[in-house]
Amino acid sequence: MKMVSVSEVMARSGVAFGTSGARGLVESMTDEVSFTYTCAFLQHLTNVDQFAPGTAVAIAGDLRPSTPRILAACAAAIRHKGGKVVFCGFVPSPAVAAYGFECAIPSLMVTGSHIPDDRNGIKFNRIDGEILKPDELAIRAEDVVLPNLFDNRGMLEAVPELGPVLDVESGYLARYLDFFGPAALKGLRLGIYEHSAVGRDVLAQIVEELGAEVVRLGRSEKFVPVDTEAVREEDRHLAREWALQFDLDAILSTDGDSDRPLLADETGSWMRGDVLGILCAQALEIEAVATPVSCNTALELSGAFRDIRRTRIGSPFVIEAMRILAEGSASACGYEANGGFLLGTPITADGRHLAALPTRDAVLPMVAVLAQARRKGATLSSLQAALPARYTFSERLKDFPTAESQFMLERLLQGTPADVLERLSAMFGSLAGTASAxxxxxxxxxxxENGDIIHLRPSGNAPELRCYTESADAGHAEELNEQSLRLVAHRAAAEA
Structure with missing residues (x-):
């Protein structure tokens, strides 16, 4: 037996909390590290009266090659702490989370979301929602006593059985069928871009049972890192080809753990996640919206919402703001630039009830907007065109160390506000003119001053620098993004 400090394990392994749980390189996420994090999570829940010996813990995973091994280590930790493992199989993150919330038990999902499969992660949920930043700080502060189960590589000596698979996808499907009804998507011909998304089969089943005709596309047994905020050029090309070839009304897809949506219109143009969020909130007639500062300002310009709160990027911050909004509003939601939609309050429409789901979900925004388009006899592109003309684009510099990103921003922000604006105008003036705020x-x-926006942000879970741009013209927003990243990369190289 030995005692380890979680904060020291984080520093040593490089597996740390980002915006969506703990993530790191697969080679760093040894069984011992995964076991330690899971024990610390359960110890924290014990301290807040959400876990005790005998408590069930729901677990699931995505389709990465490393996921079964990490799941086994998490299961061993749950049993070590006296919990009962409820293995939900390889299902969407929101499906296992919804089951946990319904049963008032903790849950976790082994997933690296959209990032390449040389990395993985663990997303933890309390009995009442995702872990938030205070929970993360408490987990970091835990000390864990480890049993003698690991070899010198941090691997379990014996791989535990995960047990029988509990079906949670049927409840996830019923959530949408019961609320939208079996004819909600009748007459629509929809493509499902399956790739390696863990929710590819249940997504197809949901839209079929809602009345749509489904065309399955692009299934892959090799993991494909689909990032809904930075869509790959090959995926843009495929969507345009598929829309034309199969005469589709839309194409639906998700990221790896199926909590972030990717929806293309009838032309095969992928919709931005923050636009999808606005349209979903409108379709559900939501009163109050929480969303990160990086998201499209058409939200405010639309005039459709009574209360809006802007937050830091990441679902924990959106959830915190959404909870505050829910206290003073009949209905509240949150969404992120990646399209993940969080329902903070129950919704009732035409006598049908949709329970709150305060974690990212990919299905709700896609289905709600498609159902709205069908009701109006409109195309997705026309729904989007009805919004104020603001367009966003995001991309990233890969292999750009976080420390380097942070140092660059610190230098840009030195001095008085007037100094900062002058420096920003000098750096980006050739691209966007004079900085006003x-x-x-x-x-x-x-x-x-011309209304353009450039937003630079170091990634919280990978060595990347993200850039978000916004403009009144879609082409200019993309061009501005490309030029901004090129300028930043050139400056970094010159200062190296």
Whole structure:
């Protein structure tokens, strides 16, 4: 037996909390590290009266090659702490979370979401929602006593059985069928871009049972890192080809753990996640919306919502703001630039009830917007065109160390506000003109006199620098993003 400090394990392994749980390189996420994190999570829940010996814990995973091994280590930790493992199989993150919330038991999902499969992670849920930042700090502070189960590589001596699979997908499907009804998507011909998304089969089943005709596309047994915020050029090309070839009304897809949506219109153009969030909130007639500072400002310009709160990037911050909004509103939701939609309050429409689901979900925004389009006899592109003309684009510099990103932003922000604006105008003036304001809620968000926006933010879970841009013209937003990243990369190289 030995005692380890979680904070020291984090520092040593490089497996740390980001915006969506603990993530790191697969080679660093040894059984011992995964076991330690799971024990610390359960110890924290013990301290807040949400776990005790005998408590069931629901677990599930995505389709990465490393996921079964990490799941086994998590299961061993649950049993070590006296819990009962409820293995839900390889299902969407929101499906296992919804089951946990319904049963008032903890849950966890082994997933690296959209990032390449040389990395993985563990997403933890309390009995009443995702772990938030205070929970993360408490977990970091835990000390864990480890049993003598690991070899010198941190691997379990014996791999435990995960047990029989509990079906949670049927309840997830019923959630949407009961609320929207079996004819909600009748007459629509929809493509499902399956790739390696863990929810590819249940997504197809949901839209079929809602009345749509389904065309399955692009299934892959090799993991494909689909990032809903930075869609790959090959996926853009495929969507345009598929829309034309199969005469589709839309194409639906998700990221790896199926909590972030990717929806293309009838032309095969992928919709931005923050636009999808606005349209979903409108379709559900939500009163109050929480969303990160990086998301499209058409939200405010639409005039459709009574209360709006802007937050730092990451579902924990959106959830915190959404909970505050829910206290004073009949209905509240949150969404992120990646399209993940969080329902903070129950919704009732036409006598049908949809329970709250305060974690990212990919199915609800896609189905709600498609059902709205069908009711109106409209195309997805026309729904989007009805919003104020604001367009966002995001990309990233890969292999850009977080420390380097942070150092660059610190240098740009030195001095008085006037000094900062002058420096930002000098750096980006050739791209966007004079800087008129800046926001440091999360990274550095710069607004220019012509209305353009450039937002730089170090990634919280990978060595990347993300850039979000916004403009009144879609093409210019993309061009501005490309030029901004090129300028930043050139400056970094010159200062190296």
């Amino acid at each position: 800046f926001d440091t809620t999360d990274g550095l968000r710069i607004t220019f």
